Amino acid sequence: MRAVIMAGGEGTRLRPLTCDLPKPMASLCGRPIMEYILDLVDMHHIDKATVTLRYLPSAISGYFGERYRGISLRYTVEDKPLGTAGSVKGAVQGIGEMDSSDILVISGDALTDFDLTAAAEFHKKSGAAATLVITQVDDPREYGLVRADSKGRVLGFVEKPGWAQAVTDAANTGIYILSPSVLSYIPDDTAFDFAKDLFPLLLRKGIPLFAYEANGYWCDIGNLTTYLTCQRDILEGRLRTIPAPENGILCRSDRPQGGYTITPPVYIGRDVNIGVGAQIGPFAILGDGCRIGNGAKIRSSVLLESSYTGDRTSLTGTLLCHGASVRRGASLFEGSAIGSGSVVGEYATVFPDVKVWPNKHVESNCVLRDNVRDGCGASVAFDDAGLTGETGVEVTPELCARVGAAVGSLADGEKVAIGCSSDQAAASLKMALASGVLSTGSVVWDFCACIEPQFDFFVNFARIHA
Template sequence: MFQTVILAGGEGTRLRPLTCDLPKPMAPLCGRPAMDYILDLLERHGAKEVFVTLGYRPQAITGYYTDRPRTGMDLRFVEEDHPLGTAGSVKNACPNIEDPLLVISGDALCDFDLTAALAFHRSRNADATLLVKRVEDPREYGLVLAGEDGRIGGFVEKPSFGQAVTDLANTGIYIVSPRALSMIPTGENTDFAKDLFPVMLRTGMALYAYEDLGYWCDIGDLDSYRLCQKELMAGLCACRPLGMELERGIYLKETMPAGAFTLLPPVYLGENVTIGPGAVIGPGTVVGDSCRIGAGARVEDSILHDGAFVGEGAHLSGAILCQGASAEAKAVLEEGAVLGAHATVGRGASLRAKVWPGRRVEAGETLSADRKKGHPGWASFGEQGLCGEIGVEITPEFCARFGAAVATAAKGEPVALCGGDFPGGEPLLDALASGLRSAGSDVADFGKGVLGFLSYGMQFCALSWGVYLGGGKGVSLRLVTSGGLPATRPMERSVEKALTGELARRSGDSFGRRETLAGLQGFYQGELKKLAPQGLGGLSARVQAQSPGAQRLLEDTLCQLGCGLSGGPILLLDSSGEHLTILEEEWGAIPAYRALALCCEEAFACGETVSLPFEAPRALDDLAKERDGHLLRYLCCPADDSDRKARQSARDCLWPRDGMMQALLLLARQKRTGEDFFQMVLGLPSFELVSRQVATKGSPARLMQRLGPVEGMVEGVTLSLKGGRVLAQPDRRGRGIRLYAEAVNAEAAAELCEDVARRIAALSEED
């Protein structure tokens, strides 16, 4: 029996970004922390009492091993207040010993014969014994000069080949006598190799080298981190078996994932792994627990930590994805690429650098320099809020933090919460509510519903902060203010700042409350029914909504108003319920912007003021003039209060942002006039709208004033062109320019859009 000290306090700076949020000994090797393998080794050689010195992120180590105690081994954790060096750490952990003490690093992988080394130490009556290993390239190691009997005569620290007169590397594994330990000053930063051993050598003390022929790998950098796992799978290190070996070189922690994919040994698969059809995994690849790999992906010579995601058609070669990191569809990660925890490489992007935790490489971007600082790219608000995929960007953990960030920005004001009706939405809403409450905000929980319901509820309850969780192809977190209007830029900035900074902290008795207000759906339905005061008897319409809840609500409302559901036009609602498209089987589709125009025409006829977002069709201004109406425009992300009047009007006028309200307004008009929808459309001014997104190589802001004759410049640039108008708006996340072209017909609008897109591309190339 012998005492052991495991050195586990280093920061592992050469392993960044892997070690940004976990200590080096906890770096996973084929599904287990590196230190686990050291403890296995000590256990095989009879170690019973083990001290573990801690410095950097100590809770990660203590928490892991507190939950997983080792039978027959007494683990004692010793935390340092300040760095003490290798020797100082050992003296701090074991100030007094009576027998030789084994010192070993917690971040190496080896299978040395420690029993034989201890016997050698005792046989030589050594003051200290250094375990050494012959290496191919001696330039990266401290070298030991030793005679045939093992007596050490000198040291050479990381020499050039010209100075490398030996290939015996110091492995950092030592056996230290009580006499040597007594020479280490207490509480001072002292290193074995730099301080203690040279003094012992000069004073003639007995320093010996014990050469072990077993496996040893110092996990000093990211290349050695990948290499040691390949060698572990290849059986070069005599360690505990890695789960079940299905066939030579293919290791499974539990069972083989279902599907038609290819494994090329050596490869390790953790538990709950999902692999898409046609994917090729290996050789030299480690896949941690709960990883997802998309169809047709290629992952070779790479390491995936728990919860990592690889999208369809992505290609990884010599890459490392830390916990929760994501390489989206068709991304390419070349040798040396590393994604820190929860970092993301966007669709079609190319990476040959290191990305720090939480950062993002945008879709289509090529990154060859490390990305360490700055705002996490994706976690800034775009046109639809913060958008992402469930389980990739939008996770319960992120939702909880986002909720806390909103509450921090709101300074404890109550916050409205509502979400669309889609799979996986409920846990995300719960996480948002928990985050909001943890930072001191009461939560007005409207449950599941369309954005129009949240807008109504916020106006009803006089709330000025709200979050809408939308579904669809992806998931979006939308920050809204009074009446469900888009949040102002100062509101967004305060949330973004809190997301990447310090969140408000509250004690348990200061947490916010969660009040369920889903019952307001009845009041909201009552508001819908008021839009058709004469009822809808004799009419029929069919509903197709992306949200099951919206489908049920609108159908029930129509039934209560006497409208049939078995024939007539089809009312199409998008996932948020904002936009209404009408489909007449005989005539075709009435797009959302025309349905909005019909509602505006009706409002103008009644003398109402209509307030619309800035990008709404300019043809509606012409319509307002023709019908003696009044149209205001509010900004979607104002930096000031210049649109205050328009926003005040919009808070009380909900129907322009609510597709269900628009449907009832138009059905009520049909009931009153007897017109069908296409007869109504014929009375509108002729206009068509075409929109598209144009990518830019540089900042889109530099291009805006160079696009052509400017009619107006507020939230974007309005261009007056022959045959129509084009509104050019910079993408809110700086990725490009959004174009909205208007003309008398679709062909002319498409030509205008294409013309401006070509102009943008040319200007972008010039920049």
């Protein structure tokens, strides 16, 4: 059996998380969603997969490359939307006409531990042209439902019904097993969906269409609530394919040092720094390179890589995207989400379910009740003391490198003096500043750690004018 992994969706209901990231690359406990799907495919000994792409395709193909574990990967990029069935036909046509094996169709942006081998065996024994993998759900109103008889033969479909129309609780999971002959019913170069077009067509023609009811875990990550819930489920060990972390603490590397408190379960990525007195958990997800301030409280929240929370911040049920920052004393509540590169100012309050799009700035002491989609990012202030802002939030190494390049250009190849205070952050920023100066061809004189009067003396003694 070969696989087609659907990974072209934009994930608009997951924004601001997916503003600059395809949905299959969204991180679940430090790994992209699609990586969990590939692990499942590999576990069932499927060695060939084609990935259909559309939105930000290079983010996926660049990350996984041509091979993942025992799976050979191939990518197809849609120039225009072809629907789910049309996309699969386009992907399969490029593999080769001689391959007559069945086709597993699975979404790259859902999480499941279903037994795909058992589903494939059911497909063969039933003689189905297409088999839909279904599962029982608690609230059938959120899903497309499948009516089937006692032998599994599909009788009809109900699309997101009300309670009165919910005649079954068997949801269509979007996982299908197709015989190659089914592809002939899908028109070329035309938008064509499985649920809306192909499966009703097969029913009308009397072509055998069966449903296999799978037991296990399945979550359609359709919004930010389910995105957070999936990571809770991973930490609780609800997936058969992913064991629960020992002692409720899942660490990608050594546990960070410091005098903080952890309430399991939690996930901690690599190179995470946690301040004194911080309270982490339960259900806290700290991605690689996160920085947590002293006395901060992080509960039921997801902090993606390189995000930052200052001293005495409080996050409950919140999502911080890549590189987002929350400054000292700010509070964020359930369902709020801060886009990548955005900054929440000191002592600001972000109300429940409020979303802030990437590279925006929430002012200090602000009470934010509405979504922020438009406007400029945070600005760095120039005053009598020079360049001011919080280190790592407004004043970053990237900014210092740009300032250094500007100063070096003005120096026109002459000497430029630099120095810093004795703390590590200042030393890092000084190195970035020096790199910017050197990139212009100017000469750097580094006076290392010193106080301001010392620096003035060094500059005057060396007769440096920049």
